[in-house]
Amino acid sequence: MKSSDDDIDFNEEAFKKRFKRIPRPKFLDKVKGKALKDCKSRITIMIDADIIEHFKKLSEETGTGYQTLINQTLRNSIDLEKTILSEVKEDLLKDKDFLESLKTALAI
Numbered sequence: 452m453k454s455s456d457d458d459i460d461f462n463e464e465a466f467k468k469r470f471k472r473i474p475r476p477k478f479l480d481k482v483k484g485k486a487l488k489d490c491k492s493r494i495t496i497m498i499d500a501d502i503i504e505h506f507k508k509l510s511e512e513t514g515t516g517y518q519t520l521i522n523q524t525l526r527n528s529i530d531l532e533k534t535i536l537s538e539v540k541e542d543l544l545k546d547k548d549f550l551e552s553l554k555t556a557l558a559i
Contacts (some may be wrong), residue, residue: 503517506524510517543549 498521503555504518506520509515509520
């Protein structure tokens with residue numbers, strides 16, 4: 452006897468027809484009235500001892516907690532990555548040689 456599960460098509464196209472993706476509501480970007488970037492999560496992470504020592508020394512010099520300094524450094528890294536990527540895209544869009552090479556490559 453055939454089970455009812457055998458009648459269901461489990462491919463991606465059938466899944467998309469049956470279920471629709473719902474965009475994340477804006478209110479979920481906040482937790483208890485705070486933006487997600489302002490909410491802290493406790494995690495366990497393995498970091499090299501020399502990195503911890505660097506941030507602890509910097510913490511003593513600046514009077515800012517070493518975990519806060521690590522968080523700021525990670526955030527700055529993300530922001531820098533976004534900035535560099537944006538600048539690279541802008542530079543490539545202005546580079547006529549690159550655009551001509553891209554046009555040739557896409558024509559293949």
